[in-house]
Amino acid sequence: VIVDRLTKSAHFLPMREDDSMDKLTKRYLKEVLTRHGIPISIISDRDPMFASNFWRAFQKALGTRLDMSTAYHPYHASIKAAPFEVLYGRKCRSPVCWAEVEDAQLIGPEIIQETTEKIVEIKKRLQAAHDRQKSYADVRRKPLEFQFDDKVMLKVSPWKGVVRFGKRGKLNPRYIGPFKLLAKVGTIAYRLELPQQLSRAHSTFHVCNLKKFTIVYH
Incomplete structure (x- = not known):
């Protein structure tokens, strides 16, 4: 896609x-x-x-x-307009709304100005949608950081189709590991030391797919 x-x-x-x-x-x-x-x-x-x-x-x-x-x-954002209209600069004429779409008579300079204005407006809407989604995420997000010596567990769900872990469906483990942290990438991702069986996958993961490994004593 x-x-x-x-x-x-x-x-x-x-x-x-x-x-x-x-x-x-x-x-x-x-x-x-x-x-x-x-x-x-x-x-x-x-x-x-x-x-x-x-x-x-x-x-x-x-x-x-x-x-x-x-x-x-x-992540996704909204442009508040039909992709056809944004891409071609006009509404799509269809049997459902044939009479609602008129043929615009525009000359070169007018087309350039109208297209430029639309691009500016769409960028504003994209930025507004991005800021809105970020504000929602910041409210729900819990600050989660790991130390260099920590070991972490990796969420299994992203690995569907990459490698199998012996069991399928509900019996499949939610997390695998533990794995050693190699480095912090930016502010929200970490690079892990992965075993050979996971060599096909990239070793950098968003923090939401990790959790700290803890040893439970009985």
């Missing part, structure tokens, strides 16, 4: 987990670049494909900046 951060328009490209990087690149060129041009930046998860040397070199050659999100901690 590829989503434009400004307009929220999306492309859904059918891909298999074992598809090659060559196939991903061809789909990307055909479905995204030929329609929308070269993006300034791309935010993605830390899938091995997106973190590969080829993908990094390919985007660097295009002049696109790659930003990797913190593992398993996405």
Whole structure:
């Protein structure tokens, strides 16, 4: 799934987990670049494909900046407008509201001014939505920090499809570990020392997926 951060328009490209990087690149060129041009930046998860040397070199050659999100901690915002209207600068005419959509007669300078004003307004709405969500999260968030010598448990749910732990469904453990902390990344993430069986996954995790390891004596 590829989503434009400004307009929220999306492309859904059918891909298999074992598809090659060559196939991903061809789909990307055909479905995204030929329609929308070269993006300034791309935010993605830390899938091995997106973190590969080829993908990094390919985007660097295009002049696109790659930003990797913190593992398993996405967020969404609202633009308060239909993606079609934001992307094309007009409402979508459909059988349901055919008469409500008029053909706008705009010349070049007017189109540029109107588009610029819409972009400014959308950015304001995105920032407002982001600030609002952050304020909600700050109220619920409990300050959680670990010391360098601490060991932590890792929440299992993000690992679905990456590795199995012998049991499935309700019998699957909620946390695995303990794992040694290697470093703090920014203010909300930590890098862990993972065993070989988890080598396919990125080792940096948001603090919400960790809890301190404690020994219970009976």
